[in-house]
Every structure is written in structure tokens, then in C-alpha cells.
Amino acid sequence: MNKQVLFIANTLDSAFKFQPVLSTLDVDVSAASTKRLRRLLAPGADVDLVIFEARDKAFELLQEVVALSESRGCALLAITDESLVGEMRLSSDLSCDFVMHDASHAECLVRIRRLLGTNADDQAKTITVDDMTMNLATYQVTISGEPVDFTYLEYALLAFLVQHPNHTFSRDVLLQNVWGFDTYVGSRTVDVHIRRVRAKLGPGLAEHIGTVRGVGYYWM
Known part of the structure; x- marks a missing residue:
């Protein structure tokens, strides 16, 4: 229901x-x-x-x-x-x-x-990919059981991609959905945050973030 x-x-x-x-x-x-x-x-x-x-x-x-x-x-x-x-x-x-x-x-x-x-036990709170677990209720990410220190925007970017797998998003769309409508940052900001997220994920998990040159990024 x-x-x-x-x-x-x-x-x-x-x-x-x-x-x-x-x-x-x-x-x-x-x-x-x-x-x-x-x-x-x-x-x-x-x-x-x-x-x-x-x-x-x-x-x-x-x-x-x-x-x-x-x-x-x-x-x-x-x-x-x-x-x-x-x-x-x-x-x-x-x-x-x-x-x-x-x-x-x-x-x-x-x-x-x-x-x-908090009011529904059946609400999906975690997403697991390989040895990474994302807790959507607490905004925490662990890899092999160890916590990873993401900034809020890094976490929001990763969460957005992970929750929409196999779909390529342009930098403008990512700016709109992660940074908000009234943002004054440029598309290069997305590239910088993608690099930081990949670095914190490590070599194996980072491969899940794909790049479509001239377009944007996707999670696979």
C-alpha cells in the first residue's frame, strides 16, 4: 500500500x-x-x-x-x-x-x-553494489565494511547515479538534479566531483561510473 x-x-x-x-x-x-x-x-x-x-x-x-x-x-x-x-x-x-x-x-x-x-520497515534503505553499501537513511557509504568519507555533494551525485543505472546523464542534467536549479557553478564542477567520487570508490568500483565523451556520465 x-x-x-x-x-x-x-x-x-x-x-x-x-x-x-x-x-x-x-x-x-x-x-x-x-x-x-x-x-x-x-x-x-x-x-x-x-x-x-x-x-x-x-x-x-x-x-x-x-x-x-x-x-x-x-x-x-x-x-x-x-x-x-x-x-x-x-x-x-x-x-x-x-x-x-x-x-x-x-x-x-x-x-x-x-x-x-523511519515509518516503514519495507522502505528500501540500502543499495549494495559489489562490496559497497549505501545507506539512504543515514547518507553513509561503506566499502568492505569500512566507512567512506564523502562530502554531501559527492554522496548526492553518487546516490543519483546509482539509483538510475544504465542511463547517461548530461552534465547539465546532473547539475540540475544534484546541485539544484539556482546553481551558479559550471559543468566543470561535475567533472571535478566525478573524479573525487571515483578516487574514493577505488579502482574496482570506480569502473561502474562510465563516461560518454561530449555527453556526460552513467552508472553501470
Whole structure:
């Protein structure tokens, strides 16, 4: 049975951004404005994850959303702006997280999967390739049981490729999905991060990352 996601926002910006992210998951999505918040999170509500746009005036409702989510036993992902991060007070529970409004699709997907995974034992949390294991819930990678120290962007790039095997992605597409839409870095940044990821994977695993000259990269 699909997980139930409640998307609460007063603008269309986040809705348009998250639609392609949520469409890749086995979830049913209900969308509403903050005016229907209390009704949709009433006792007995069947919700696994609340995605709440905590921006502008809606930020004032964040603590109420946190309390309602905790009382209903559902996870919460707050969408916010960097200027408001210092004012956020989220639950220390692992089922509560936040993401920047301009975050990449890859980051949003990883965070949503982790949150859904905390409420669903059947949610796929790990990917194993040869002697490498990726934990999508904790953002950790081990090779032969030893942890590998990836930066967040290196991890996001690797996770995106591993989750879309045998498909060549151009540098522009990788920039869009890993770095985000509002990025000011060039395509050379992708090449640099690919080299770093290959180096940390080691000779054997690095061969899984293929290069199509003049186009981009793929995972095989």
C-alpha cells in the first residue's frame, strides 16, 4: 500500500518543485493550504509524511505543525529559507527534518526517503553494489565494511547515479538534479566531483561510473 503524503503550502513554487520528486516514489499525495492544516491533521488522520512550506507568514505555524505531526505519529519535512534556519525548533526525533527551498531534487529525494523509511520497515534503505553499501537513511557509504568519507555533494551525485543505472546523464542534467536549479557553478564542477567520487570508490568500483565523451556520465 502506498504511503500517504500531505503537502501543505500557500504558494505553488514548492508544489511545482516537489511534484517530480514525489512522482518517483510509491506515495499518494494530498495538497492543501495552511487554512486546512488542523482539519487534515485531526486525530485519526492517515498520514505518513507531512511536507510543510515553512516560509514567510507560514513559518509562524511551524511549531503547531511539529506538535500535530508528533501527536499523529507521522514524519515531517519542513521547507524553509536560509534566513529562517536559525529560528527553527524541530523535534530531535529522526522523523523530523528540513530542507532549503532551493535544494536540489536529489537532496529532497534522499531526505523524503529517509523520513518515509523511519515509518516503514519495507522502505528500501540500502543499495549494495559489489562490496559497497549505501545507506539512504543515514547518507553513509561503506566499502568492505569500512566507512567512506564523502562530502554531501559527492554522496548526492553518487546516490543519483546509482539509483538510475544504465542511463547517461548530461552534465547539465546532473547539475540540475544534484546541485539544484539556482546553481551558479559550471559543468566543470561535475567533472571535478566525478573524479573525487571515483578516487574514493577505488579502482574496482570506480569502473561502474562510465563516461560518454561530449555527453556526460552513467552508472553501470
